[in-house]
Amino acid sequence: MSSQLPKLAPRPFGEVxxxxxxxxxxxxxxxxxxxxxxVIEHLYIGENRRLVDTMTIMTSKYGFAATEQMYKKRLKKxxxxxxxYRTTSENAVASTAASASDNAGSxxxxxxxxxxxxxxxxxxxACTTIARTTKLGPYAGLELVLDSVRSWSLCxxxxxxxxxxxxxxxxxxPNQPPIQDSRTMYRTFELVFDLWHHGxxxxxxxxxxxxxxxxxxxxxxxxxxxxxxxxxxxxxxxDRGHIQLLGLFLTHARELSTRRLPQEHPLVKILQELTxxxxxxxxxxxxxxxxxxxxxLQNVDILSDHIGSPAPTHLWLYExxxxxxxxxxxxxxxxxxxxxxxxxxxxxxxQLADVDPRVSKLDRLRxxxxxxxxxxxxxxxxxxxxxxxxxxxxxxxxxSEASRSDARFHxxxxxxxxxxxxxxxxxxxxxxxxxxxxxxxxxxxxxGSDLRVIRDxxxxxxxxxxxxxxxxxSQIVDDAISRAEQYLSQGEVECT
Numbered sequence: 001m002s003s004q005l006p007k008l009a010p011r012p013f014g015e016v017x018x019x020x021x022x023x024x025x026x027x028x029x030x031x032x033x034x035x036x037x038x039v040i041e042h043l044y045i046g047e048n049r050r051l052v053d054t055m056t057i058m059t060s061k062y063g064f065a066a067t068e069q070m071y072k073k074r075l076k077k078x079x080x081x082x083x084x085y086r087t088t089s090e091n092a093v094a095s096t097a098a099s100a101s102d103n104a105g106s107x108x109x110x111x112x113x114x115x116x117x118x119x120x121x122x123x124x125x126a127c128t129t130i131a132r133t134t135k136l137g138p139y140a141g142l143e144l145v146l147d148s149v150r151s152w153s154l155c156x157x158x159x160x161x162x163x164x165x166x167x168x169x170x171x172x173x174p175n176q177p178p179i180q181d182s183r184t185m186y187r188t189f190e191l192v193f194d195l196w197h198h199g200x201x202x203x204x205x206x207x208x209x210x211x212x213x214x215x216x217x218x219x220x221x222x223x224x225x226x227x228x229x230x231x232x233x234x235x236x237x238x239d240r241g242h243i244q245l246l247g248l249f250l251t252h253a254r255e256l257s258t259r260r261l262p263q264e265h266p267l268v269k270i271l272q273e274l275t276x277x278x279x280x281x282x283x284x285x286x287x288x289x290x291x292x293x294x295x296x297l298q299n300v301d302i303l304s305d306h307i308g309s310p311a312p313t314h315l316w317l318y319e320x321x322x323x324x325x326x327x328x329x330x331x332x333x334x335x336x337x338x339x340x341x342x343x344x345x346x347x348x349x350x351q352l353a354d355v356d357p358r359v360s361k362l363d364r365l366r367x368x369x370x371x372x373x374x375x376x377x378x379x380x381x382x383x384x385x386x387x388x389x390x391x392x393x394x395x396x397x398x399x400s401e402a403s404r405s406d407a408r409f410h411x412x413x414x415x416x417x418x419x420x421x422x423x424x425x426x427x428x429x430x431x432x433x434x435x436x437x438x439x440x441x442x443x444x445x446x447x448g449s450d451l452r453v454i455r456d457x458x459x460x461x462x463x464x465x466x467x468x469x470x471x472x473x474s475q476i477v478d479d480a481i482s483r484a485e486q487y488l489s490q491g492e493v494e495c496t
Contacts, residue, residue, distance in 0.1 A: 175446030411440035
């Protein structure tokens with residue numbers, strides 16, 4: 001059957017990220033200053049950044065360099081001054097997602113608070129007033145509804161019950177993940193990008209159709225990860241320049257969310273605002289990415305304020321920060337600055353799992369994996385990470401009674417060990433563990449053509465490429481593409 005989707009759009013020619021090199025300050029025209037006014041105002045006023053930090057971001061990210069004196073003169077001309085904003089009351093913080101979302105979409109915003117810097121614990125996240133956002137033009141509405149995610153996240157943190165935790169359902173049967181699983185949908189869009197990168201446009205289109213199909217079910221189940229996996233997907237499409245695919249995704253997701261989610265749900269309004277944004281210019285795309293990134297950093301502050309909760313039902317909190325923390329939207333959010341709090345919280349969860357019979361084996365493995373991921377990827381403590389990886393391997397030794405979930409965590413531990421061994425230039429053991437990781441993924445997911453098996457094969461191919469074994473890398477890539485074709489030709493998965 002021929003595809004009804006347009007070809008995926010590559011990054012427009014000439015659109016490359018700005019180099020990190022030094023840009024000399026210069027006199028800018030009135031028009032140039034006005035073009036950057038919205039971004040400067042958002043950084044300096046909306047995010048309460050210091051002027052020197054605002055100048056650094058404008059230079060490094062937007063290539064807009066000017067002296068401090070130039071900025072002060074311009075800020076005075078624009079009548080932009082910092083002031084002490086009133087904070088919300090405790091009742092406002094505890095308000096429901098419905099009321100917060102409605103307020104965010106109205107013309108009144110009474111709560112204005114300073115956004116905390118990443119190394120300080122959250123007191124109140126930022127809310128932006130209409131007076132300050134109207135100058136952002138088409139981005140004002142998006143910024144306001146992104147603020148509404150704050151109350152939605154707080155409501156999820158106040159909720160209880162395993163039903164809120166999609167990872168529980170996924171780990172119950174890794175070879176048949178529920179079609180409502182938003183993380184699987186996101187991984188499917190990753191496959192789209194990977195196949196496109198390898199020149200397989202037709203297969204990429206098939207993967208896109210599969211992801212769109214799953215989206216119809218993803219938007220039927222509200223859970224703490226839903227908004228962020230959708231925004232991860234949007235961010236990747238914008239950042240990679242897949243603008244045609246983005247347009248289809250936003251249109252489809254907006255229509256589905258309107259029909260399947262409560263109208264006060266923040267995702268409904270976020271998708272409505274995202275469809276209005278400018279994706280045809282580099283500045284427009286950068287502004288969207290900047291607002292999404294700001295919203296995620298605000299969410300990091302919110303979740304970090306709840307680190308230490310002993311409830312296993314809050315494992316999703318740590319997985320949202322750590323497990324999914326390598327996406328383009330979420331990476332480099334400076335979780336290492338929260339080391340003392342995070343390490344103590346994860347250690348407390350691990351101790352609880354050892355003594356509380358109500359904590360399942362799967363939850364114990366999740367906690368061990370989170371400790372390993374945070375230690376290795378955020379803290380960079382390789383010695384401790386190796387110890388944790390070996391412990392996880394020992395806990396998931398694959399005997400005749402091993403479950404698919406055991407195999408899944410075993411594969412993860414092998415992959416993390418391989419990272420450490422590659423850093424130590426222990427090429428033989430690194431290759432061995434990466435191959436084991438693929439093998440154990442197959443044991444976990446039941447077929448050599450599973451989405452997550454293919455994903456680990458890209459990792460193995462990348463290792464061969466980095467170590468100068470181009471021929472071996474090409475063979476693995478070809479095998480992965482063949483498996484992707486088999487996976488995508490299996491037809492749509494029935495809802496479970």
